[in-house]
Structure formats: structure tokens, C-alpha cells
Amino acid sequence: MSSRTKAAASNHPERRHASVFAALGDRTRLALIGRLSCGERQSISRLTKGSRLTRQAVTKHLRVLEGAGLVMCSRKGREILFEFTPGPMEEAKTYLDEVGRQWEDALGRLKAFIAAHQG
Amino acid sequence: MSSRTKAAASNHPERRHASVFAALGDRTRLALIGRLSCGERQSISRLTKGSRLTRQAVTKHLRVLEGAGLVMCSRKGREILFEFTPGPMEEAKTYLDEVGRQWEDALGRLKAFIAAHQG
């Protein structure tokens, strides 16, 4: 098994995706993702600056993101550098695509049905 | 109305997106979305069947989805029919696209930089 989290490692697709969405479903964490999407690895202290929260709170949010596989971290001297890992977000996007496509298909069939029974 | 539901009505983009992700970040709600993505409007009772939860719990989840704009409902006689509304999900997907693109761009620049200073 890869170094994924328990939630992400689950076979149930719904649970796996839900954990990613839940991680994204907080504006503090969304802001952290935004900051890390610039590609640069950043330490906890640095990420704390500009977030009105304590370092410990930011750390907890980062651990949530890590649990969902959205970021990974590595130690460098006395600091821990976090970086964005896009995999789970791509999966989530794919899931949203599937849902959207299923809905559009259903809508298309409905319109075809109406057209066939009307004219 | 919960604070999250209020957030959905807010203009702040980060908050708005977070509320959509938060709504999707629960496997019960994700399953409800899956069921509604077939395009058919369904009542609360019907959506309750097959979900091991009480009707009231399902209702609450539906209200959360409604608060995020992911579903809408309309009364028909004695029942309330919920239907999937894809707008916010599309917005969320767009947001994920932007984050992903920003990351890829940054990565591309980094690789170009390394190549330029190496060979």
C-alpha cells in the first residue's frame, strides 16, 4: 500500500473522494492550498504568517491536507517544508466530471423523450 | 441556517467554494448527489430508503446541499422533490482547474530554470 491515508486508502470511492472534498471544504485550508500551488515548498512558520491563526492551528490544517494526500512534507533542518501534491485533486476533478456527465446525459435523454412525444 | 449555509450566499469566492467542497465532503451527501445525478427529481422519503439513516438526518443533509446550491427543491403535493443543480459543481471544478494549472505552470518554470542552469 502506498503512503496514503486511511481515508484515501479505502476501497469505497465515495469515502475516498469525500475525504478530499472535506479537506478542501474549509477556507483556511483552501487558502493554504492556494499558497502552495505556486510550487514553492513552504515551512509551517511561513504559512502561519498572514493567517491570523496560531501556528498550531495551521499545523492541524496542514495535517488534514496531508491526510487527504493533497500535500506532503519533508524535514529540512529545523523546519518542515510542505508542498502541494496534485494527485487527489485530479481524482476529485474526474469524479466531478463523471457526475456532471451523467447528469447531462440524463438531461439529454429527457429532452429527446419529450421531443419524440410532442411533435 | 448554519454559518456554512450563510457562507454559501456570501460573495467571497474562497468562502463560497469552501462551502461547496464542505457540502461534498461527506459520503452521505456525496451518495445523495450520486443518486440525484441521474436527473430524476426525488422525494425525501425516497432518498431516505437505502441510506440507513432517519428521514430527518437525510433532510438535514439535503438542506446542506441546498445551502451550497448543489440541489434545489420544489413542492409537489405532499412531497418535496429535490433535483441536482450543476452550477456550483462546475464552478468548483473550474477552481480546481485553476489551482492545478497554476501548479503546473510553476513546475514548468522550475524545470526550465534547472535546465538553463545545468546544461
Next chain:
DNA sequence: TTGACATGCAACAAAAAAGTTGCATGTTTT
């Protein structure tokens, strides 16, 4: 009109999430 169905509302309990404070540990820098 009566009974079955569909839902609303409110109060409550349990659990999870979010955030704080205080203290300990390890790492640079001076």
C-alpha cells in the same frame, strides 16, 4: 371522514472539528 403517507419543527445527545495555551525538544546563529 379516517387512515396512511410526507414532511416540518424543536429539543436533545454524542461526536468531531477548530482553535487556544503551555511546555518540551531539537536546530541554527551569534
Next chain:
DNA sequence: AAAACATGCAACTTTTTTGTTGCATGTCAA
């Protein structure tokens, strides 16, 4: 070595979320 920095861990409080039960209201169908 000492000061400053970066982080970890644990206890704790406050809020939010999740889910339940009980009762009230409205609607359909026999």
C-alpha cells in the same frame, strides 16, 4: 554556551456537525 527559531505534544475549551426522538401539520386515497 546562549539566544532565537521551528516544531511537537498534550490538555483543554468552544463550536459545529451529525444524528436521534417526539410531536405537529398538511395531503392523498379508500
